[in-house]
Amino acid sequence: MKDYFKVDEWKIIEEGFDPHYNKVAESVLSLGNGRMGQRANFEDAYSGENLQGNYVAGVYYPDKTRVGWWKNGYPEYFAKVLNAANWIGIDVWIGEEQLDLAKCEVISFRRELNMKEGYLKRSFHAKTAAGKEVAVEAIRFCSMVDDECGAIKYSIIPVNFTGEITITPFIDGDIANKDSNYDEKFWDEVHKNTADDISSIQLRTKKTGFEVLTAMKCVLLQGDASVDYRSTPILKEKYVATEIKVEAKQGEVVTLIKYATNLSSQNYKAEDMAVRATELLATISAKGFDIMLAEQAAAWAEKWKNNDIIIEGDAKAQQGIRFNIFQLNQTYTGEDDRLNIGPKGFTGEKYGGSTYWDTEAYCVPFYLATAEQKVARNLLLYRYKQLGKAIENAKLLGFKDGAALYPMVTMDGTECHNEWEITFEEIHRNGAIAFAIYNYVRYTGDEAYLDDYGLEVLIAISRFWSQRITWSADRQQYVMLGVTGPNEYENNVNNNWYSSTIAVWCMKYTLEVIDKVKASDNAKYDALATKIAFNETIESGRFADIIAKMYFPQDEKLGIYLQQDGYLDKEQLLVTDLPATERPLVQKWSWDRILRSVFIKQADVLQGLYFFEEDYDLETIRRNYDFYEPRTVHESSLSPCVHAILAAKLGDVERAYQFYLRTSRLDIDDYNNDTEDGCHITSMAGTWMSVVEGFGGMRVKDGMLSFNPLLPEEWGALSFQIGFRGSLLNIRIAKEGTTVKNLSDTAITVILKGASQFVEAKNEVFVKA
Structure with a gap:
């Protein structure tokens, strides 16, 4: 799999068609524009293995999860970004045979993602069972200019025959998510229409009540000339189509241009969407496909002017970083503070498309340096606006007095992840949100954010830490019991060094910000303290006492911080001791065996040393790096970038380079054998970090x-x-x-x-x- 895609500095190219890799290619070649996106599925029918995926940002469903037992505080559902109506579909019939590459002889095939100009192009030459040959070229994009719209130019040439071709552009709302817990379909039909030259279907999500209207308008060309055509409308449940029959001549190109729009009730009244869709389709079809494509190229040129990273002399490294930057810009534009960055973006359904701590820990630095200040600020405001829900989440777990626990997984601020070892114990996520505030302010100098929003979040987070931490009479120190650190191959451990470190840092930073806000606007501070019933004497005193007396596990003989109590009790194997046939562990080992092993999923102690490197001398970082990296299997996409940055800091340029290649080409080369589920979008920001902060x-x-x-x-x-x-x-x-x-x-x-x-x-x- 490592060399399936061709190396090109501005393109991802699939030359020749291998059905076994189709789902990987669908992920890697995905398109998006911040509002909508889809996997690189074929426009024409394909009965082989594939994963359909069309997504509209912010639309989700609370899919009730299956668990064998229930505990207090468990969320009732897992929120999922839904597979929305398929707008790209174009069925093609050659006489009585449907064009389906799973059933045809594929003579040649090429699919390429043009990252410089922002479009996907597919071309192939195929022979049907009856011996009829066709050459097809399809170009499509999700418009960065008209960000609720997409367009497709689908051209077909009869190579060795003259005869009837039936072209049926359609919108199919009868779709399902691959990971639906009960094999449920999440949409109900509201309305469909094929009046005039526009076809549309309006769907409503069950439970959440989001409505999305998907509409299309088509233009037919024979040769270079636009032609009037007769069509037959087709209406089925959650499905609309327009059947067009064409008398095609051998060697003459027939082209269908399909304009489409996806509108969400997040942005429009449901009753107004049909009129708005008609207006949008009129606007973009009046421009025409070529002008839209030129606008797309111009919009991407503007992005690349500020975002591009140029690596001279290493085409694989160059392709890797541009792919990562391209996908990040497709996924999030920062125009809407209700939206965030799902780990798979618009490339797949895994992780539900929800918000994780990845955004704050990995994505914020990228947007700080490559976009307007408001983009990163909107990512912070997303969390500020969900503070009330974070307080509710903590209350469900027994915390009180305004303590906030931000969710591990969320769409609207409600926790919707119900694996106990994550939901209850992977609480370091709170620290990442506090660190993002710190990171934003130190980068932008926007200290007014602390006055208006940041301090309120920091106090709520510190209240959580101060209640979650326990006084140990035996140690005469504070301890952190029953947690899961970033290394999720360890659960329910005591005194995870990273979790304890970031908790103490949060409280230190909160005390610093209290002093800053009081100095800059004491009246604003007093108003906030009254609003949240903050007793500075008592609560700041508690924070300070914890800071002074916190226990951190370490081994003086090795000169390292221990990942958690008892880590050295494990059999101290190295990754080099593992046979290649036993990796990745998560796919080859039992969970019990993983938990008892020394092996680390991703940076844990090293995550803390990366965040707070100024607090540690170089030799301390080196000792911990040299101890933990050989025990790390990097089975999280978030791991290689941290190791690349630290290796570069240590002057180990060769190791930094190898980790850079791994993070930048993680999906292109399918390192973890999981790209078919979607690309690792949030870790792509880590790839940018590994270049800018690393090299x-x-x-x-x-x-x-x-x-x-x-x-x-x-x-x-x-x-x-x-x-x-x-x-x-x-x-x-x-x-x-x-x-x-x-x-x-x-x-x-x-x-x-x-x-x-x-x-x-x-x-x-x-x-x-």
């Missing part, structure tokens, strides 16, 4: 950007752009040295390899290697 060595220190670059031997040069507090910088790292170019109208001072550098507006500085 670029970028940090924010005392309100200034700092760079400590190094370059892998395999690369001729590396360049990227960073937006920072109104400035835009281009950083180019080459073997001879590093250039910082200020593309802005104002001067800026940066730290480069430990020395301050003043960079005048529209000017640059160069520092030798």
Whole structure:
């Protein structure tokens, strides 16, 4: 599988069709625009193995989960982004035979994702059972300009015959999610229509009551000329179509252009959506496909102008980073603070499409540096607006007085993950949300966010930690019992170092922010304290006492922090001791065997050392890295990037490079044998971090950007752009040295390899290697 896709710096190319890899290709070649998206399913029929996927952002269903037993505090459902109506469908019949590549002889096949211009192109030459040959080319995209719309140009040429071809564009709402707990279909039909030249279907989700209207308008061309056509409308349950019969001539192209729109009741009144869909279809069809495609290319050119990372001399590395940046920009645009970033984005259903701690820990840095400030701010506001639900979640578990536990998995702020070892115990997620506030403020300098929103969240989180932590009379210290750290291959452990570390940090930061807000606007602080009944003397005193007396497990002989109590009691095997046939462990071992093993799913202690690196000297980081990395199987997509960044910090450029390749090509090369379920969107932000924070060595220190670059031997040069507090910088790292170019109208001072550098507006500085 490793080399299934061709290496190209701007494209992902599938040359030749292998049905065994079709679902992987459907994931990797997915499209989206922040509002809607879909997997790279065929427009024409395919009866072989595939995973249909069309998604509309923010629309979900509370699918009641199956569990054998129930406990107090368990959520009642798992929220899922739904597979919405299939708008891309175009059935084709060659005489009496349906065009279906699972039943045809595929003479040639090519599918390519053009990341530079934002479209998917598929071409093939096939022979039916009756010997009729057709050549097909299909181009489609989800518009970044008209972000509720998509368009398809589907062209077919009869290669060795003249005769009737039936083309039936359709919208199919009779779809299902692969992982439905009870094999239930989640949509009810509200209305359908095939009047005039527009077909549409309006569906409503069961329970949640979201409505989505999907509509299409088609244009037919023979040769280069648009032709009027007669069509037969088809209406079935949750299905509308238009059947068009064409007398096709050998060698002459027949083209169907299909314009489509998906509208959600999140943005429109349900009764207004049909009129709005008609208006949108009129607008985009008046532009025409070619103009829409040109607008798409221009919109992507604007994104790439600020987002692109250029790696010279290593095409696989270049393809990998561009793929990750491309998918991130398809998934989230930051225009709507009700939306967030699901781990699979618009590429699959796994993880329900819901919000995890991935957003705060991995995605925020990417959007801080590559997008307007409001984009990252909207990610924080998403959590602020769900604070009430986080307090309710904590209350269900027995916490009180405004303590907040943000959910592990959510759509609207309600916890909807009901594996006890995660729901109740993987509480470090609270810390990631606090860290994102800190990260946002130190990067942007927007301390007003703390006054208006941030402090309220921080106090609620710290209240949770102060109640969750236990005083040990035996140790005469505070301890953290019964938790699951980032390494989910350990459950219900005591004193997970990372969880305890981030809890204490949260309380320290909260106390700092209290002082800042009081100093900047004491009246605002007093109003907040009254609103949330915050007793500063008692509660801040509790925070301070925990900070001073917290227990952290460590081994003085090895000079490392222990992942948790008893970690060294395990048989100390290394990943190199594992036969390749036994990996990935999650697919090959029993859960009992995994839990008893020394093996680590993802960065745990190292996650803490990454977040809080300024608190630890280089040798401490090195000892912990050298101990834990050889025990880490990296079976979470979130793991390689942290290891790449730390390896780069330690000057281990070769290990950093290998981890970079793994994170950047995780889905392209299907490292974990799970890409068919969808791409790992949130970890793609970690790929960006591994380049910019790893090889670029970028940090924010005392309100200034700092760079400590190094370059892998395999690369001729590396360049990227960073937006920072109104400035835009281009950083180019080459073997001879590093250039910082200020593309802005104002001067800026940066730290480069430990020395301050003043960079005048529209000017640059160069520092030798």
